[in-house]
Structure formats: structure tokens, C-alpha cells
Amino acid sequence: MDRLPPLNAIRAFEIVARRLSITVAATELHVTAGAVSRQIRTLEDSLGVPLFVRGHREITLTREGEEYFRAVTSSMDGLRKATSRLMQRTRRTQLKVRAYTTFAMRWLIPRLSSFHAANKGIEVLLTASLDPVDFRREDIDGAIRLGDGKWQGANAYRLVSNLLVPVCSPAVAKGVRGVADLQRQVLLHSIARPDDWACWLTAAKADERVDSRSGMTYQSSAMAYAAALEGQGFAIAQRFLVEDDLASGKLVTPFRKVVDMGDFTYYLLTPADRAESASMATFRKWLLAQFEQEPV
Structure with a gap:
């Protein structure tokens, strides 16, 4: 049956072998030199081989002792690293944040690494859902939601202007001269956003010529944007969510008309009936600062 030697003796051996001094090891372990010597003897008796050559004023490792020291050192280093990683994780604060799939995929996730790099003690647990938020019943710290800024039981922080604009690939745009061409x-x-096309076409005074319900429908805006990137047609986009694709030229906006949805936009929500945690305050300030740095 496999068994381990006495672990206290292993610890004493590792220090003595590293320092080559029983006295120094005794000081490091806060015990007497005699106690360290007994631990070494116990280990040698357990293993059945001598680990040290004892001289008058010095000790050295035997061949077996050197081999065993290398193995013990490797194991101890692995144990120290595993312990350090575990303690770091247990010291981290987990922040539970909910967002929409498209917002998370196209805006938040690409930037979240910068938050983690600057705040190593905070772990953001990000989930996606269309469901309404109820801080009284749900175990979440914050949520990013689209609305008019008025939520019962929540503090609302406005994030960005919600600008609607049609986007398409450069190839698709070549066949378009004016808004009326959208009918083809x-x-x-x-x-999740069934009325955006109707809203934009009405503002562009093209609602009588273009059927706002025609075309193809996807589960999320992220899918609609992906279809637009593949040249499958025109997506009605929230401009800040496609800004990178517009800047790179993967998507274009053939029309000048932009519809500002005003107060109906994205907000960060936090519970109104409980004090804001330090980690949530850090995340809130970081999120607001990200939008301040970007054109909207």
C-alpha cells in the first residue's frame, strides 16, 4: 500500500537540504536544532536510506539525498504555486453583470480585458438575457438595459446615444442611389428590435415606399450585423455597436439620415435599495469612462 513519509519531516528535510544547515533550518521553522535533527532521523528511518553525510561542522547531501531533494523541491514548488493561485482566486470579488447578447459580444467583451488588467481583484461574471431585471429577486450586481431611464428599484446611468442607421457591405452599397432603392x-x-426599421423609414420619409416588415429576421442584432457583413442585405444598426466595422470599411452607411432615439437608449442599472459595493463602483466608473472616450 502506497504511503507518504511524515510531512513535517519532509518540510524539515527540504529546508535543511536547501540551507545545508540544521541550525538555520531550526531558526526558519521556529523550533530547536534537536527537533530538526529528530525529524531528519525519522525521515531517514522511514525511507531506509541516509540522506545526509554529517561532518564535524557541516553536512552534505548523499547521492540519494540529492535525488530526493530534487523531487521534494519540485513537489513543494508545485504546492506553493497551487496554494498561491487558490488564495488569489478566493480573494477575488465576483461581480455579476447582465447584458444583452449583442451589446456583450460587439462592445463589452472586446473591452473587458482592460478592466480585468486594471482590477485583478475583481472578476466580472457576465451573462446575457433579454429578461427584465428584478434586483429584489435576482442575485446580480448590475445590468445593462435598453429603455427610457426609468426603472423601479434601480439606479440608472445613461451610457451612450442610441443612433439608428442602416448599414451594409460596400458591395451591396454599390447598387443603392437613394432611400427608395431599399425597396429592392x-x-x-x-x-429583439422589431420596430427599428419602421422608425428609421418614417423619419427618412420612405415608409410609404419601403415595406419595413420585409426581409429576413434574426434572433439578435448581432446576427443581423453578421448577415450584413456577409453582403446579405441592409441591417438597421445602433451605430456605436458597429463603429469598429464602419471605421475598418467592412460596413458602410449609404444614407445621411440618422435617427437619435433620445432618452430611449442603454443604461447601467444598479440596485437602489442596497449600498453600492466598492467593486460595483469601480466597474461603473470604468464603464462610463469607456463611453466618454469614444465618439457617439
């Missing part, structure tokens, strides 16, 4: 194009919709 495929309109790409999101189930």
Missing part, C-alpha cells in the same frame, strides 16, 4: 434590397431585422 433585403432588410435584415432582429426579433
Whole structure:
């Protein structure tokens, strides 16, 4: 049956072998030199081999002792590293944040690494859902939601202007001269935002010529944007969510008309009936600062 030698003796051996001094090891372990010597003897008796050559004023490792020291050192180093990693994780604060899938994928996740790099003690647990938020019943610290800024039981921090604009690939744009040409194009919709095309077409005074319900519908705006990138038609986009694709030229905006949805935009929500934690305050300030740095 496999068994381990006495672990206290292993610890004493590792220090004595590293220092080559029983006296120094005794000081490090806060015990007497005699206690260290007894631990070494116990280990040698357990293993059945001598580990040290004892001289008048010095000790050295035997061949078996050197081999065993290398193995013990490797194991002890692994144990120290594993312990350090575990303690670091247990000291981290977990922050539970909910967002929409498209917002998370196209805006938040690409930037979240910078938050973690600057705040190593905070772990953001990000989930995606369309469901309404109820801080009284749910174990979450914050949520990013689209609305008018008025939520019962929540503090609301406005994040960005919600600007609607049609986008498409450069190849698709070549066949478009004016808004009326949209009647011959495929309109790409999101189930979560069924009225965006109607809103934009009405503002562009093209609602009587272009059927806002025609085209293809996807589960999320992220899917509609992906279809637009593949040249499948026009998506009605929230501009800040496609800003990187517009800057790179992967998507273009053939029309000048932009619809500002005003107060109906994205907000960070936090519970109104409980004090804001230090980690949530850190995340809130970081999030607001990110939007201040970007054009909207």
C-alpha cells in the first residue's frame, strides 16, 4: 500500500537540504536544532536510506539525498504555486453583470480585458438575457438595459446615444442611389428590435415606399450585423455597436439620415435599495469612462 513519509519531516528535510544547515533550518521553522535533527532521523528511518553525510561542522547531501531533494523541491514548488493561485482566486470579488447578447459580444467583451488588467481583484461574471431585471429577486450586481431611464428599484446611468442607421457591405452599397432603392434590397431585422426599421423609414420619409416588415429576421442584432457583413442585405444598426466595422470599411452607411432615439437608449442599472459595493463602483466608473472616450 502506497504511503507518504511524515510531512513535517519532509518540510524539515527540504529546508535543511536547501540551507545545508540544521541550525538555520531550526531558526526558519521556529523550533530547536534537536527537533530538526529528530525529524531528519525519522525521515531517514522511514525511507531506509541516509540522506545526509554529517561532518564535524557541516553536512552534505548523499547521492540519494540529492535525488530526493530534487523531487521534494519540485513537489513543494508545485504546492506553493497551487496554494498561491487558490488564495488569489478566493480573494477575488465576483461581480455579476447582465447584458444583452449583442451589446456583450460587439462592445463589452472586446473591452473587458482592460478592466480585468486594471482590477485583478475583481472578476466580472457576465451573462446575457433579454429578461427584465428584478434586483429584489435576482442575485446580480448590475445590468445593462435598453429603455427610457426609468426603472423601479434601480439606479440608472445613461451610457451612450442610441443612433439608428442602416448599414451594409460596400458591395451591396454599390447598387443603392437613394432611400427608395431599399425597396429592392433585403432588410435584415432582429426579433429583439422589431420596430427599428419602421422608425428609421418614417423619419427618412420612405415608409410609404419601403415595406419595413420585409426581409429576413434574426434572433439578435448581432446576427443581423453578421448577415450584413456577409453582403446579405441592409441591417438597421445602433451605430456605436458597429463603429469598429464602419471605421475598418467592412460596413458602410449609404444614407445621411440618422435617427437619435433620445432618452430611449442603454443604461447601467444598479440596485437602489442596497449600498453600492466598492467593486460595483469601480466597474461603473470604468464603464462610463469607456463611453466618454469614444465618439457617439
